Amino acid sequence: MILVSACLLGIECRYDGRSVRNDYLLALAHKAVFIPICPEQLGGLPTPRLPAEIVNGDGFDVLTGHAVVVDSQGKNVTAEFVKGADEVIKLATIMNIDMAIMKERSPSCGVTCVKRDHILVQGMGVTSARLTEQGIRVITSDKICEEYVRHYRHWK
Ligand code: SF4
Secondary structure: OEEEEHHHHOOOOOOOOOOOOOHHHHHHOOOOOEEEEOHHHHOOOOOOOOOEEEEOOOHHHHHOOOOEEEEOOOOEOHHHHHHHHHHHHHHHHHOOOOEEEEOOEOOOOOOOEEEEOOEEEEOOOHHHHHHHHOOOEEEEHHHOOHHHHHOHHHOO
């Protein structure tokens, strides 16, 4: 079983009420059990919602209280982002999950980078950082390409 950012599977849970469907992933949906998660919804934020960014750090910094998440109108939504990450960890624990495919560039799900002031900066989103802390392997959605399709047999 693999946790997957729900928007990659065509679920319209993004801040703008849309999805970012990844057809490579959908092609694999019958080969592995995908568990769709949207940390921002699980944290209690509505859809659609205002876009948000991590200020002064990345997801690890948010989890240690050294950075915050702020929406485009300046509202601090750190608590919702951390709650969403915690809810995902609950699910991962219940389901004994050790792998997640997460939407790159998101302040929750980003794996190698997140957006800040409309540019990409290195660092993980809040939920990907939390999953990593728990020893769960996190794969960027940008890597879901032919390489993974070729090796799907090794997926749990
Ligand atoms: S990137 Fe993550 S938090 Fe954002 S819509 Fe997709 S699943 Fe939800």
